Structures are given as C-alpha cells and as structure tokens.
Ligand SMILES: Nc1ncnc2c1ncn2[C@@H]1O[C@H](COP(=O)(O)OP(=O)(O)O)[C@@H](O)[C@H]1O
C-alpha cells in the first residue's frame with residue numbers, strides 16, 4: 001500500500017471521529033469565534049476608529065460651581081482626547097469620593113476644581129487645578145493633559161496665554177525678569193493679533209466653537225512648517241482600524257494553534273489507547289501514520305481558519321476576500337506551519353498531558369511575542385526581544401495577515417513573500433523534526 | 445512434523461533497556477497448527493509476539509517465514525502476512541463496530557467486495573452483527589474483546605497472533621471466543637495463542653510451549669508434557685506449576 005493512500009485512510013478515520021464529537025467540534029469552532037469577536041470588538045475602543053487615539057476617561061469634582069468652572073468643564077468635555085465623567089445628568093462627585101474611587105481602582109484620573117477657580121480666573125490669574133491619579137496609568141495621563149490644556153486655554157479665551165507662557169518659562173529655570181519680559185511680549189502679540197483679527201461681535205458662538213476645536217495635538221506641530229499627507233492603500237476598508245486588523249490576525253492565529261493542538265494530540269491518543277499497535281502492525285508504511293495525522297490536522301486547520309476569517313469578514317468587514325490568491329497562500333502556509341508545530345510536539349511528548357502542558361505554554365508565549373495580544377512590533381524593544389519575536393511562527397503569520405488586511409500587500413510583495421517563505425521553511429523544518437522523533441520512538 | 449514450518453524463530457533475545465525479557469527462545473509454528481504459548485505473568489509472551497509481528501525491532505536472533513528471512517518491523521509486505529490481536533484492546537471507541545472493522549480492513553489493503561465480505565464475516569465472528577452500527581464505547585468488555593479478535597483477522601492472515609484474547613471476560617464471552625478460535629482452527633488457519641487458562645490451551649492447542657523467565661521451559665502436546673515430567677495423570681495446570689514454580693509473579 002502506498003504511503004499516501006494509507007495516510008489518507010488514517011486522516012479520514014480521524015476526521016470521522018472529529019466530526020462525530022459534535023459538542024467538542026462546536027466548542028472547537030465556537031470558542032475561537034467568540035474570542036476573535038471579543039478582541040476585534042474591544043480593539044475598536046483601544047485605538048479608536050480610523051487608527052486615531054481613543055479617549056481617556058477623566059472624572060471631575062467641581063467644588064467651585066461658578067460660571068467659569070462650568071464653561072471649563074464644557075470645553076473639557078468637547079476635547080477630543082478626553083471623555084468626561086460624571087456625564088450631564090449624572091450625580092456630581094466630591095473630591096473625597098474621587099480619592100476613594102481611585103483607591104478602589106474604579107477610575108484612574110480625578111480632577112478637582114477647587115473653590116475660587118472662577119474668581120482667580122476673573123482676576124486674570126491662573127487657578128491651580130488638582131489632579132488625583134493612579135500612578136500606573138501614564139498612557140492616559142498624556143491624553144488628559146492635552147485635553148486640560150485645551151480647555152484651560154479656551155476658558156480664558158486665550159487671555160491666559162501670556163501667564164501660561166511666563167509660568168512655563170519659570171518652570172524651565174528662567175529668572176523672574178526674563179519671564180516677565182516673555183509675558184509682556186506674549187501680551188503684546190496677543191493684543192496685536194486681536195487688532196488684526198478683531199473679535200467678531202456678531203458671532204460670539206463661532207469664536208467659541210473655534211476655541212473648542214482648538215487642537216492641542218497639532219498645536220506644536222503646526223509651529224513648524226510642515227505639509228502632512230496620509231497614505232493608505234486605495235482599497236483599504238474605511239471601517240477597519242489598524243489595531244482591529246492586528247487583533248483579528250493575532251487571535252485567529254492563536255486560536256488556530258489551540259485548535260490544532262487537539263488534533264496533533266490524536267497521535268498520542270493513538271498510542272495511549274493501544275490502537276497505535278494495530279497501525280504499526282498493519283501493512284501500511286509507518287510514516288503514513290504521521291502523514292495521516294498531518295493531513296487530518298491540516299484539513300481541520302484549514303476549515304477552522306476559513307470559519308474564523310469568514311467570521312472576521314462578516315462582523316468587522318476587514319475585506320478578507322479581496323485578494324483570493326494571497327489569502328489562499330497565507331492560509332495554506334499558516335496552516336502548514338501550525339500543523340507541523342503540532343506534530344512536532346505530538347511526536348516529542350510521551351503523554352497527552354505533557355503535550356498539552358508544553359504546547360499551552362509555547363502557544364501563549366509565542367502569541368505574546370508574536371503580537372497576538374498587543375502590537376509588540378509597534379514598540380521599540382531591546383534587540384534580544386526583537387529576535388525572540390522573529391523566532392516565533394506567530395510573528396510571521398500575524399505579520400502576513402496584517403500585511404494583507406492593513407497594508408493590502410499581494411502575495412508577490414517582498415514583505416509578504418518573506419512572511420510566506422518563513423512560514424513554509426518553519427513547516428518543513430518542524431515536519432522533518434517530527435518525522436525524526438517519530439522514527440526514533442519506533443526504533444524500540 | 446514432516447512439514448516445513450510456517451514460521452521459525454531461532455535464538456530470539458530481547459531486552460528493554462537493562463531488563464532481559466526474552467532470552468534465547470527458539471520455536472517453530474507449522475501450517476494449520478494452533479500453538480499455545482503459556483507462561484506466568486512477565487514470562488515474556490507479549491514481548492515475543494511483539495518481536496514476531498514487528499512492533500519491536502531491536503531483537504537479536506533470526507526468524508524465517510516459509511524459509512525466507514523475516515523482519516516485519518522493516519517490511520510492510522511481511523506485515524501483511526500476519527494478523528495481530530493485541531493483549532490490550534485496540535479499538536476506536538467513538539466509531540461503530542462496523543466502522544472499526546472497515547478502517548482496519550482498508551488499512552490491511554482490502555477494498556470493495558472483499559472488504560464488505562471481510563467486515564460482515566468479522567461482525568459475524570464477533571457475534572456483533574446486530575450491534576454493527578453501535579459505537580464501541582457502548583460495548584461491554586466481552587463484546588470489545590470479540591471485536592478485538594475480529595479486527596485482527598479481517599484479511600485472513602497466514603499467521604494470526606493472539607495475545608490473551610480471553611483475558612478478563614465473562615464465561616459466555618470466553619466460550620464464544622473459544623468457539624471462534626475452534627472455528628478458525630477447523631478452517632485450517634495457523635494460530636499462536638497465549639493464555640493463562642490451562643484447560644482452554646489443553647483443548648485448543650496442538651502443541652504447547654511453556655515459557656518461563658524469557659526462556660523455553662518445555663514444549664509438546666499437553667499429554668507429552670505430562671509424561672515428560674513423570675506425571676502421566678496430571679492436568680496441564682499441575683504441569684505448569686511444576687515447571688514454573690509456585691511463587692507469585694507480579
Ligand atoms: N515496555 C516495557 N519496558 C520495560 N520492561 C517491560 C516492558 N514491557 C514488558 N516489560 C518487562 O518484560 C518482561 C516480559 O514482559 P511481557 O512480555 O509483557 O510478559 P507476559 O506477556 O508474558 O506477561 C516483564 O518482566 C516485564 O516487566
């Protein structure tokens with residue numbers, strides 16, 4: 001009997017058992033779908049639509065209750081980097097409640113407008129704000145500061161500008177005389193600007209809106225003459241965010257690994273249940289046992305990948321099927337790489353427990369390093385982490401899918417070719433390794 | 445016997461790492477005979493059968509099948525000459541009886557009509573024709589044992605190796621299995637058969653090998669064995685205890 005036919009028989013036997021266990025099979029499909037769904041959905045908030053930053057939530061206790069403080073809060077609510085709490089209509093909170101909420105971990109930033117805020121402001125001073133914060137949340141800190149700066153600037157209609165500049169210079173170590181000069185210079189330029197662009201009496205609302213729309217994120221970049229151009233591949237779907245494409249790629253790859261682990265382990269079950277003796281004693285070539293498991297695992301993997309990607313397409317509109325050739329190449333290479341990985345573990349391990357333990361650890365580690373959980377590639381990491389990332393097959397699979405979803409690379413694109421060939425190379429190496437291990441075990 | 449042996453095993457030795465399980469065992473099986481392989485637990489019966497069917501490959505000595513050098517661990521053609529009924533049940537619980545037989549039949553190279561006939565004969569042999577479409581996981585121990593035998597004999601191999609096929613089943617199933625083996629014997633099939641049950645061996649086997657600590661302790665028909673020990677009226681069990689001692693084995 002030739003190896004292919006024997007392997008095919010063994011694969012069909014496994015498929016029959018696999019699809020017979022309805023509950024197990026449905027779980028095998030439903031869990032990955034659920035996870036891809038959750039991660040895809042959550043990543044929308046993580047980086048916002050269209051790849052922009054999301055908003056950081058900021059809680060405020062207004063103990064001043066003046067007209068100025070109300071206007072300040074309104075401007076803060078309009079700022080793009082902050083989502084303000086309590087929202088209109090919700091119960092106001094006090095400073096001590098804010099402190100407790102931070103300790104309890106319910107919130108991470110609490111702003112207190114102390115009594116006298118409005119009065120100081122009317123006298124032309126800079127009222128001090130009190131920020132209560134969870135020191136671990138540095139990421140949000142930046143966004144909140146941007147929002148506050150915008151509102152602060154806006155609430156004084158720009159009048160605080162000279163004082164803000166003076167304060168900044170003093171902070172930077174400038175002596176008082178110099179700082180005062182900066183203040184008066186700022187004052188003069190402000191006056192000059194007011195003269196050249198007189199405040200329109202008829203349209204006070206428009207002025208306000210303009211201020212509210214003041215974009216601190218771009219404020220400093222606008223000081224330098226710079227033209228900005230956005231580049232996106234022409235076909236990239238509008239709804240997809242970078243983070244979402246990353247999440248869908250990452251979780252799909254990770255779940256595929258878990259799904260295929262169960263199939264690879266069927267090699268070990270064969271041994272534990274004694275049926276391996278019959279397979280070995282049969283006239284079928286012995287390597288057909290391994291290839292049969294390989295076929296079975298790869299077929300299930302391909303089906304799972306199709307289901308997961310179809311799900312991603314249906315719910316998140318990542319435009320999966322735009323380029324069928326690239327999609328197919330990626331699916332085949334990814335499935336092969338993960339299948340060989342599963343076979344390698346299965347032929348190395350003595351028992352099912354060993355196989356599951358080791359591969360769970362490896363899958364989680366590779367998923368983390370490969371960027372399935374958070375986009376590690378996007379950060380500047382030490383060089384050894386960089387190499388660790390690139391040694392995982394998840395990295396290349398995710399990079400391939402991300403390349404297809406976000407960068408719209410075709411399979412002929414050099415970066416995509418690299419991803420595909422690394423995956424294929426990994427498959428060949430792991431398959432040879434598992435064949436060696438399998439042979440060695442037979443040589444008893 | 446004036447015939448040429450079907451299988452001849454010469455000076456077989458096998459060691460698991462340090463432990464020598466088979467030491468210098470030689471025997472022959474002649475076409476159409478049922479050879480009983482008797483020995484206490486740990487005597488090396490399973491190990492010997494595993495060497496013969498190629499599950500173990502690093503044995504020493506030599507084997508000939510119909511006069512040809514025999515190493516089934518390395519040749520799939522030679523494996524096709526044998527049928528194996530492992531001591532441990534070797535069936536897929538999530539498949540039905542029929543599906544199990546179909547799979548093992550295909551793996552043994554059967555197709556089409558031959559396969560269909562072999563499967564229905566196998567189900568018949570196991571007394572499971574009425575349960576053909578039930579999953580094996582729902583079967584009793586005895587039913588599984590019977591199917592286990594049928595699965596090894598699907599392709600009607602020239603030599604069928606049965607390792608304790610009646611271990612741990614109720615008297616009804618034992619009786620069924622016993623009759624099955626009788627039937628195979630009457631068809632002229634060649635069997636090697638290991639067991640603990642003396643009266644089974646006494647009734648079924650043309651010749652009996654008594655193995656003790658990996659070596660041959662005695663061989664011959666039950667009668668010859670008794671006579672050789674000067675215990676002409678003794679039954680096989682008494683002969684067995686005489687040859688292998690009375691101490692516990694496990
Ligand atoms: N896989 C194994 N590894 C190590 N020792 C083994 C193994 N299988 C059997 N043995 C040892 O080899 C000897 C012969 O065992 P076995 O052939 O199973 O005996 P029997 O089938 O006659 O009960 C025993 O001492 C047993 O403990």
Ligand SMILES: [Mg+2]
Nearest residue numbers: 489490531607
């Ligand atoms: Mg045994």
